[in-house]
Amino acid sequence: MGGITMKKIFLACCLVGLIILSPLASASAAGNLRIGSAAVGSLLYVFSAAIAEVTAKHAGIKMEVLPQGEILTLPLMATQEVDLVMIANDAQGYAYEGKGIYERQTKGKGFDLRVLMLGMRNSASTVVTGDSGFKDYQALKGKRLVLDYGTQQALNLGSRASLIAGGLTEKDVIVLKASDIPEAVRLLMEGKADAVFGGIGVPVFRELSAAKNGILYLEAGDKHWDDVHKISKAYFPMTVKKGPPGILKDTVLVTRNFNLASRPNLPEDTAYQIVKAVWEHDTELGPHHPQLKDWVKERFVGEQTTAPYHPGAIKFYKEQGVWSDKMQARQDELLKMKKR
Incomplete structure (x- = not known):
């Protein structure tokens, strides 16, 4: 009886553990993502909410917008508790390379990020x-x-x-x-x-x-x-x-630019569908904020990117004929930074 009781207790504990952890671990699998932005009312929060609305409407992918900056978001992306981040392109580069304020956070290794799209110019x-x-x-x-x-x-x-x-x-x-x-x-x-x-x-x-x-x-x-x-x-x-x-x-x-970036292990099809939805419906962003009128598909791909693009995004951009040899050279250059 004691053995059976202990087995039941063990199974119950495992079940409780799964219940507690499942909201974080299975967010992507369930089609629900988390995107880190900035404080409520900030430009980055507004931009993130607009992207979330478009992807939910046209790709069936729901995003929870977290009102926290990249200092909190990036470590959570490394543990897959957050999936996306709205971030300035200059700060993104320093985060990727582990420089500036991110040097201490990562011991100089940087955060491994993948760009989905370059956004509006600031x-x-x-x-x-x-x-x-x-x-x-x-x-x-x-x-x-x-x-x-x-x-x-x-x-x-x-x-x-x-x-x-x-x-x-x-x-x-x-x-x-x-x-x-x-x-x-x-x-x-x-x-x-x-x-x-x-x-x-x-x-x-x-x-x-x-x-x-x-x-x-x-x-x-x-x-x-x-x-x-x-x-x-x-x-x-x-x-x-x-x-x-x-x-x-x-x-x-x-x-x-302000960019939308993801963790590197975001599923390829998820990245593809997000990019596709925003590419095809970029005009729906403008009503959320005047500056989002500048978040247009013509600028999603740019050599000024400071982190490599996600394979799912690259697949879509190649289909649209906007992924050039120069972009591939920049992609290779950025990927090599993590191999040094």
Whole structure:
């Protein structure tokens, strides 16, 4: 009797264990995925929710959007507790290579990621107030700039890339720290900083503009891109047309993509179906946010990617005739990084 009782207890424990673990372990198998984004209300959260809606509607794949940044998401992708991440292309490269803030997390090995698609372009620059009198980067020599944004790798990289594109380096300015853009703007409002970094359309910049006689995004030059690319190959110059707050004329800004990436062992057909759904219905993203009008199929494949593409995505792109020899060369280059 004792042996039978113990066997029953053992089987019961196994059953309980399976019940507890099954929501995490079988998420992909059941057609339910988890995507890490950022806090509720952030651009990345909105973008992730839009992608989730399109894939659920047209591919039958449900996605749970998790309001957490890549610092929390990437380790969970390694354990298959999260399947996808919405991430800036520059930060993605540092995560893949195990550099910057990800070096300690991975002991320099990096997180193994696979790109499903490059998304909308995000232009950014150093921002000054309308009453500051600053008109270009050279005027910022010796001034106080917020360049250190803690664990926000994309901001840390972008702020420095924009500074270099403008012809300056960290040695030319006084470097300040802030946890995020709202805190950096507060320092600017209080007169404790002279310039901050941020993208077009950041909500808190509207408040800054109203309080400080407008804002100005400083223009990147065209002479320093080799130095910019030493930070990341994710960046490219893009002309932003006059109109948005802070863009008083057509202005060239440092730009990079936001990407949808996955864990490398996401099933090939799942990756294929996600890409197919968004490719065929990219026009359904725009109503969720004006910037998602720029999340279009023509930019899903790009040599500026900082991590290799998923085989399922490549299969679809080859069928569409958009996977070139140059893309395959870039793919091979990125894959070799993990073999060093």
